[in-house]
Amino acid sequence: MDKLPIEPVIPALLNALASAGRAVLQAPPGAGKTTRVPLALLDAPWRAGGKIIVLEPRRLAARSAALRMATTLGEEVGETVGYRVRLDSRIGPKTIIEVMTEGLFLRRLQSDPSLDGVAGVLFDEFHERSVDGDLALAFCLESRAALRDDLRLLVMSATLDGEAVARHLDDAPIITSEGRAFPVEIRHLPRPDRLEPAMAAAIRQALNEVPEGDILAFLPGGAEIRRTADALVGLPPTIDLTPLHGDLPLAEQDRAIKPAPTGRRKVVLATSIAETSLTIEGVRVVIDSGLSRVARFDPNSSMGRLETVRVSLAAAEQRRGRAGRVAPGVCYRLWPEAETRALLPFHPPAILEADLTPLALELAVWSADSLPWLTPPPSGTLSAARELLNDLGALDEGRVTTHGKAMSELGAHPRLAHLMLTGAADGYGATACLLGALLSERDPLRGPMARDTDLGRRVDLLRGEETSPALDRGAAARIREQAKAFRRQLDLPAQDRERSDGELIGRLVALAYPDRIAQRRGPPGQFRLSGGRGASLPPEDPLAANEFLAVAAIDGQKQTARIFLAAPVSRAGLEADFPERLAERAFVEWDEREKIVQARRQIRLGALILSDKPLTNPGSTDVAAAVMAGIRRHGLALLPWNDTCETLRQRVAFARRYDSDQDWPDLGDEALLSTLEEWLAPHLDGISRATHFSRIDLFQALSSLMPWPLPARLDKIAPTHLSVPSGSRIPIDYSGEEPVLAVRLQEMFGLATTPSVAEGRVPVLLHLLSPARRPVQVTRDLAGFWRGAYAEVRKDLRGQYPKHYWPDNPLEAEATARTKKHMGKPTPQ
Incomplete structure (x- = not known):
């Protein structure tokens, strides 16, 4: 243990926790903070027989950390060091250090806010800023202030704004470990048009260019990992290809972490799960796609989506550092070097972008008016979450109901907890638990069949009533195990045989997603959701022609959302439920x-x-x-x-x-x-x-x-019209700023003054016209026109209209609109 880079700062850390009761530890990857620091606290006087809780953001990291610490002590997991994760627990009567996921820790806090028997809580990899991690820290700070001033708190991270966190912890001491890392050469490759073929090509290139060590390749998600693995068919027989992501069975995850056997090389295709906490032995090469998958949530539509985004600079550095744990290494980046400068320093905290319905329920159970947030939740998203909880019967005028407390204790998303509790109350608990487990995990179908949206089909496959090679056995096993755990929590019989027709599945899904009940509009596949948005699925989908669907999984990224998982529901069922x-x-x-x-x-x-x-x-x-x-x-x-x-x-x-x-x-x-x-x-x-x-x-x-x-x-x-000397009544145009009288010039002979309206107060604007009704003069001063411009106008008109009468003295002439030979009998126009 004394060879770990974290060792020199352990005394300062122990002093800080002993004197201040709280501290921030900054240590780079590989320094040993995850596994060495908890063991160093075993002999701390302030522990006084209390337990040390170590929080990890992921199940795999929790299990791995507990195993490594137990191995260091020469013990089995479950003795001095144990772990608790969903569906798995290794805790014994002598356990002092408990490594657990943040979600399970929240359950413990809600049942025991004072954390009796706990001496300290360590927040590992806090830079990931999960919602549960932020909430757990806020709860602990409030508990420490109100109930447990002796509770030690330690926030640990490799990449973190330590000063900001320290200020939030009442100016807690900051302990920094320089760590130890071997040099890692960075090699940039062109950004690919298609990720999986480019990643496969980079892996082959690395196997040729770097003759020793294992390869760790970072990809955004499980689908990309599977496609990359398909593209790597034909690798040398001495190469072991192992995927690593959170949906794999534990045995497969352990296989990816363990060192490769002597004489073999390992290629690990991993998601961001491998960025921190885990130690994957023997890695000398990292190939970074520069991408990760994050959850986004739109409070206006109550829809979430998984979005593939560029990694932050901090994450890219974490990934690079994985190649320099045991020896000098190489990091291939699938993007040009210039693009590195455009990366965000850190990803935003999840609390700013996530679905806050679980958090809102936790707050209601905690009965907190305010909490010491490191990053406060957005008010709009939190308000939308509380509205949903009201709809689900979890809140009443802002206070948690008995039903809401039961939902919180179940540990599932509030939507799914409501589904299972209501289904159990109606006598369909086993079906509701299987459906709740199915919706809390990734889709168990793989390949083209996964495009089928029918949830009822998946339930039948999970029950063994149908068989299909598209069913992922590992995923199916996890879902069945989770369903059993839910049944135990609800104290239901162990049997799992109930009615599971599509109508029941649809009604249960509708209970969880009342805002996503869909009604067909127009051709098959086109729907409107009860929340008001449009939604669609392919017209060839088996559910496309149904009149009503209850939608469980949907992509809210586009204007018309894409339906992924649904079940039919009837009008009568909706009216009844x-x-x-x-x-x-x-x-x-x-x-x-x-x-x-x-x-x-x-x-x-x-x-x-x-x-x-x-x-x-x-x-x-x-x-x-x-x-x-x-x-x-x-x-x-x-x-x-x-x-x-x-x-x-x-x-x-x-x-x-x-x-x-x-x-x-x-x-x-x-x-x-x-x-x-x-x-x-x-x-x-x-x-x-x-x-x-x-x-x-x-x-x-x-x-x-x-x-x-x-x-x-x-x-x-x-007036609508004015009479002119020729005897005509001419309409007045009031459409402009001033009234206009458009009249033939000849019809105005003999008139010396400009006509007016408004009882003589407003002269009209005269548009004097030729016999062909073309403007020849615009004036407000008729008398001035006769004296001046008329002479020139008369010359032009005599040339153009020789048959008309154009007198030398217009004031003494007879007004007319006729030619000379009709002068004797002018006719009003």
């Missing part, structure tokens, strides 16, 4: 697509329509209100406008500007839309669709806004 969620609604509303009033009586489950029938004899007031709502959405353009109506609006707008002493109505679009009930509603009798709008007397409806004596006043202020 969710009576409190059903909403009966009679409505009369405007259908935007059809542009018609729809009068319906519906029964809805969220956004889904379970029943839809016509509503007979809707009230005329309701119909008119629906029509007006449609007009407000689509705009006044739906109404039958004509020139007369538009001119009325323009004249009234002119009167509002130049006759402000009167109470002229506002006939602008915004005002009309806001007062539809006042002027349009009385004219909507019998109107229920857009094709009826032509029946509306729109001019009369608008005129109703002008009470007596405004109509007569309007004719004085803004």
